[in-house]
Amino acid sequence: MVFNSRHLPLQRFLVSFIFASFFVVAGPIQAGVAEKKTLGFVVTDWNTAMYETLFMDECPEGPTPGNYEIWEASVTPEVRRSYPLMLFTKLRHINNRGRNGVNVCDDPVSFDDPPLKIVEGKYAYGIDLDGNADGTATPKTCEHKNFTSLNGAPGIDNQMYRLMGCVEAWKSYGHIENNANSHRLSSGLGMILIEVTNVDDTANDDSVQVGFYRGIGSYNLDSSGKVLPYASYGIDHEDGLPRYGDIVSGKIVDGVLKTDSADVHLPFFGNYQYMNQVFRDMQLHMELPLDGKPVTGSVAGYYGVDQFYSYVRGMLSTFPNRHKFSCPSIYVAAHQLADGHPDPETGDCTTLSSAFKFDAVAAFINHPEQEERIAGSGQTSP
Amino acid sequence: MIPVVSHLRQWVLLALFVFAGLGLTACGPAEPVTESAPPDMRRLTEEQYRNIIADVFGTTITVSGRFDPLVRTEGLLAVGAWSTSVSSAGLMQYEEIARSVAAQVLNETNRPLFAPCQTSDDTAFDEPCARQFLAKVGRVLFRRPLTDEEVSARVSFARRAADSLGHFYDGLSFSLTSLLVDPEFLFITDFTEPDPDQRDATRLTAFSKAARLSFLLWNTTPDDALLIAAENGDLHSMDRLSRHVDRMMASPRLNNGVRAFFSDMLEFNKFDVLEKDSIIYPAFGTAAVRDAREQTLRTITDHLVTRNGDYRDLFTTRKTFMSRPLGMVYQVRVKAPENVWEPFEFPADDPRAGIQAQLSFLALNSHPGRSSPTLRGKAIRNMLLCQRVPDPPADVDFSEFNDPNSPSKTARDRLSAHATNAACAGCHRITDPIGLALENFDGSGQFRAVENGAHIDTSGDLDGILFADGAGLGQALHDNPATTSCLVNRIYAYASGQSLSSRNEWMAYLEEGFAADGYSITALLKRIASSTTFYAVAPADTSEQEFDLAANTSPVE
Amino acid sequence: MGIRYPYPTSRRALLRGVLAGSAITVGVPFLDSLLNSSGTALAVGTPLPVRFGTWFWGLGHTPGHGVDAKAATGSGIGFKGETQALATHRDIINYFGKFNAPLDGRSNYPHATGWIASRTGTAPDKQDDVPAPTYDLLIADKIGTRNRFKTIDLSCTGNPRHSYSARSTYNRNAAEVSPAAFYGRLFGPEFVDPNKAEFTPDPRTMVRQSVLSAVKDDRQKLMRQVGVSDRAQLDEYFTSLRELETQLEVQLQKPAPNKACLVIDPPQDDGVQGNETGVEITRVEASHKSFARILAMAVACNQTSVFNVVFSDSNSSLRRAGESVTHHSLSHEERMDPELGLQQQTSWFNTRSMDALAVFIGTLSSIREGDGTLLDNMLLLAGSETSFAKNHSVDDIPFMTVGKAGGRIKTGLHINGNGDPVTRVGLTAMQVMGVSIDSWGSRSLQTSKSVNDILA
Secondary structure, three states, rough: OEOOOOOOHHHHHHHHHHHHHHHHHHHHHHHOOOOOOOEEEEEEEEEEEEEOOOOOOOOOOOOOOOOHHHHHHOOOOHHHOOOOOOOHHHHHHHHOHHHHHOOOOOHHHHOOOOOOOOOOEEEEEOOOOOOOOOOOOEOOOOOOOOEOOOOOOOEEEEEEHHHHOHHHHOOOOHHHHHHHHHHHHHHHHOOEEEEEEEOOOOOOEEEEEEEEEEEEOOOOOOOOOOOOOOOEEEEEEEEEOOOOOOOEEEEEHHHHHHHHOOEEEEEEEEEEEEEEEEEEEEEEEEOOOOOOOOOEEEEEEEEEHHHHHHHHHHHHHHOOOOOOOOOOHHHHHHHOOOEEEEEEEEOEEEEEEEEEEEEEEEEEEEOOOOOOOOOOOOOOOO | OHHHHHOOOOOEEOOOOOOOOOOOOOOOOOOOOOOOOOOOOOEHHHHHHHHHHHHOOOOOEEEOOOOOOOOOOOOOOHHHHHHHOOHHHHHHHHHHHHHHHHHHHOOOOOHHHHHOOOOOOOOOOOOHHHHHHHHHHHHHOOOOOOHHHHHHHHHHHHHHHHHHHHOHHHHHHHHHHHOOOOHHHHEEOOOOEEOOOOOOOEEEEEHHHHHHHHHHHOOOOOOOOHHHHHHHHHHHHHHHHHHHHHHHHHHOOOOOOOHHHHHHHHHHHHHHOOOOOOOOOOOHHHHHHHHHHHHHHHHHHHHHHHOEEEHHHOOOOEEEEEHHHHHHHHHOOOOOOOOOEEEEEOOOOOOOOHHOHHHHHHOOOOOOOOOOHHHHHHHHHHHHOOOOOOOOOOOOOOHHOOOOOOOOOOOOHHHHHHHHHHHHHHHHHHHHHHHHHHEEEOOOOOOOOOOOOOOOOOOOOOOEEEEOOOHHHHHHHHHHHHHHHHHHHHHHHHHOOOOOOOOOHHHHHHHHHHHHHEEEEHHHHHHHHHHOOOOOOOOOOOOOOOOOHHHHHHHHO | OOOOOOOOOOOOHHOOOOOOOOOOOOOOOOOHEEEEEOOOOEEOOOOOOEEEEEOOOOEEEEOOEEEEEOOOOEEEEOOOOHHHHHHHHHHHEEEEEEEEEEOOOOOOOOOOOHHHHHOOOOOOOOOOOOOOOOOHHHHHHHHHHOOOOOOOEEEOOEEEEEEEEEOOOOOOOOEEHHHHEEEEHHHHHOOOOOOOOOOOOOHHHHHHHHHHHHHHHOHHHHHHOOOOHHHHHHHHHHHHHHHHHHHHHHHOOOOOOOOOOOOOOOOOOOEEEEEEOEEHHHHHHHHHHHHHHHHHHHHHHOOOOEEEEEOOOOOOOOOOOOOEHHHHHHHHOOEOOOOEEEHHHHHHHHHHHHHHHHHHHHHOOOOOOOOOEEHHHEEEEOOOOOEEHHHHHHOOOOOEEEOOHHHEEEOEEEEEEEEEEEEEHHHHHHOOOOOOOEEEEEHHOOOOOHHHHEEE
16 A cells, blocks of 8 residues: 555645554554554665676676767768867757757667667566566566576566676766766765654564655764664654655564665755655565664666666766767667566567665654654664 | 962861841752852863853854863862863963954954944044943953053053054954953952951952853853943842742753753863764764753753753753764664754663763763773763772782673673773772663763673662662662752852852751752752852962062063 | 163164165175185184974883993994984984983883973972973073074974973963964964075064064062062062063064974874874874975074974874774783884884984985085984883883084984983083083982983
């Protein structure tokens, strides 16, 4: 069950109802009843889950070339020499190498760039999102190749990895996601807060609720730049209602939180791009620590092709060529690899199965007009 | 060589008439006939200096420089101030600070605010303006009106300096500098005069009384109303003086006085050089350190002044204030935004209760990278109970007890080794059982239930009272008679520079009064500030034969 | 008490001179012509000034791991182990071994008695009691009054109270803790470059002097109004005032040029992070290195003749990042390594302290002055407060002199004190620096025996 507060009046009402019910459940008037705990977290690091081998075996054709290399290979030495010498100007020209100076990202289908080099390996992170082990098309999915998980489970759906796994700048050592993470930490933008409520038992609880919010303000960092646990964060809200704030149900099994599949909106900032990301059919897995130490978690779900392309496009128009991929190749490949949520009219899939990893630390989440809510992390608060 | 000035002053018996029926104190016994000390002088503390500059010229004037350190005496820097002079390097700093303050006060932005008139021509010397400015500022800085002669001397100095520098305000600025480096500003001096009501007796001048009162209650120079009262002779009437006490007690500036006293007593000057390892205690960064000090001072003024609470409850109260940086160390939710404080109360079952369980106390009395039950125990004995813990013997081999292969995991295990050594056991027995109750809090004051994987036992005892944890220690402090007698002793030493034995009749009177007033600090301050003893002086030994007045005359003039 | 300083001319006369617009400008010929042919003295006959400094570190050496013991005084110092870094400078060092601090039954206040006894000549009766002035101040009274700063006190630990220079218990010098702030004070607007050809006395300096004079005018009146004990307090104040007056007087005269003096760049990495200083060893070292560089110029530019450097406090609170124990705690708690005969971590800090001293010596000796280095015209007295920190022993505390004190002393010697009072070292230093004193110290620390072996 999912409610998104920005949508329908009915949903607003229901969200309000749920919030109100928290007062009752968690509030002090429940003395005598075992107290419901609330666990808060702030996400400190967010990355596409990339399975990387030492010699890049997953990319038999090697890393995908960047816009510059594609251009360089496509023109004669004479043309090459005719371009401006100043690197930045030159790159801008290369970026606008379409007919009549069209930007490569603005009209990606008008280029005949070589196809993107994609992942051909066997293994990937992620989960079996469609419940279909062989990757054949279903009413909800398009035909695609499945991966095997690292512990041997078949049917892993992760077309995002297949798409981006051979883009060097996107890998764990590349600059794209590392930049995005450090931009978030220094700016406080795109801060994701996760709140687990209605917890009776932090080890095993078959019914909890998990809320996703955007935090406002700065991250609280220690002198070495790490995010400190147990800081208090406010949430972004309008008229007392969170701008984000999807709430999904889940459970805790042996100290690991798992949410039910649901659509979830999460804020994003990185590489100077802002997004309200939608994860379709998202499931979250996260260990719940008891000592304030950083925790790791993962989310799997379907990520919109258009949404993803808009990020790529924004990035590339800001820093032409730095990112070592080209818009046309990505655009074409992303549509070809899309495996989820077929368009009812065309039948073309519109989303990419995907998996992300994140790190988080314990935090207190301050809700608007929620003065009565009991403080306490529910974990190690003395 | 210059003799070392001892803080122990010679006592002279002075019979005082107790004015019955003045109703100066809330309740309790009448003020006893007691002794009084000869007049004395003390150097301004750094905080007093800063407060005065802020009061006189506003908080936009920055005071940056290094002040000669005061030596903590009888537990207080304020007592050390009564024996402290100014070193050569220290005076150089005072002179630099004075010039910087004077230049700021009379710069183009500020001079319309402070200089009472405007000259049209900055190169011309505006005598009435200079006179008015120097007389007005001199009165506040010297805590008495300057005589016409003194003003004239400063004005003529300003004129000479202005002539030489070619600018009126430069001259005025140097004249202000001369006030700021003057010993009458830098030292709070007990000036005396014959007491017209008693033959052969001496009394403080009204202005010296005003200074005593003002530095006690507000930790700053007397305000205009108090100076006027001194000029009118009102302060020689205990009745009228007590009205000023009431007025000053009612002012929010009383908080400054109370904060200054407790900052001194709790040795908060150590915050200036407090260092914690940022790898071991990442959350205890600069902002948390700053706020830890402020948190305790807020707790104190809120409890003792705003709520007029029982001093003893300071060691059991769960009420405090929280800020965002502190929330991370205490691991609690803070709803207030950045840079805003919010009232906070620890739950009733929380091990934190009392200011001795706040970060300020816990972190100050620890090592940079670990807690110290011994330092904490010693601090409680010294600071809160006025009990002296002997220094450790010089020749003990501690390494006997620190075998790296030993199974000791907790501080209690490690310290228990001391009990086996007679030379150590004596002292550790009086510190460790107190400090161990706070072992739930690490070197930064953060809560921990275990150390090196072992459960922490926080049981302990204070003078035979057993307790299970830090909150129990707080209750034991609350109930310990030394807690309140120590406070009375410290506060009077702070007020007068004199540390008296509890057997002293005056101390006994104050202690009884403190109890009768429900251990209210404000009542105690009022009792002291309204007493005759606080202002009484024995005649000074001003014999000239011990001092060659001619010795230091300038060789050229 | 009166100390009379001959003023070359009346301040007010100077002031009037400025007032009349007749600023004094002194043209100076080429610097070289001012030095005599050997470069050891100014041509006019004034020898290069001899300066005095102290360098303090806490917790001494591990016995047997500092300097080879010697049965008798002789040349050649056996630097080894913790002091290995000093070996390259052995020719300009004298090492003093086996000098003791007899306490006549007084308590040995850990980490206090050692420095107080050796620096004041009197063992304290109470913790932190400073019963007499420290020798650096007695030397400064003699040679420091004609400089802009009578003494310069530096603490590399970030704590201004880590200073072992005091006139009395209640009159202590606070140390400068920030190299940047020190640089600012030194080379700020009041700095007069001695090598500048032009010299114009600053009228503001004259006015500053007059400020002090005006304050002094009220002295007698004030003295009469206060009691005897307060007069002592005031007297210290007025002594300080007169000293400051004299220092300002110096600034009104054309300083002697010195080629060694350069206005260096401000400190970059000075161990200060933001506004924070601290006792983490790498920060202390960075701060010390910066201080050394600036201090060398303060000396070369004749801004001071006396300085005190505190590398670590007597309770050495040095620590390593991420470690829960300090140098001091380690010295007591760390187990002796039975094979090496030392406490490994403690010894590591001892070694780093001596490495720092070597850096300090290297910095001073890198400055050319005349035909030698700054150290040729300096007496640096380096010492600690204990010989073996583990048991707080105040006998055989390591002391060294560094430099040739303008040719007044011989160097390269290991002096064996045979249990004589440590005050002999301080007495000799004071005598070398020209203090008229033939006996110093009290009770068993009293001595009139100079260490003649080092006198040239």
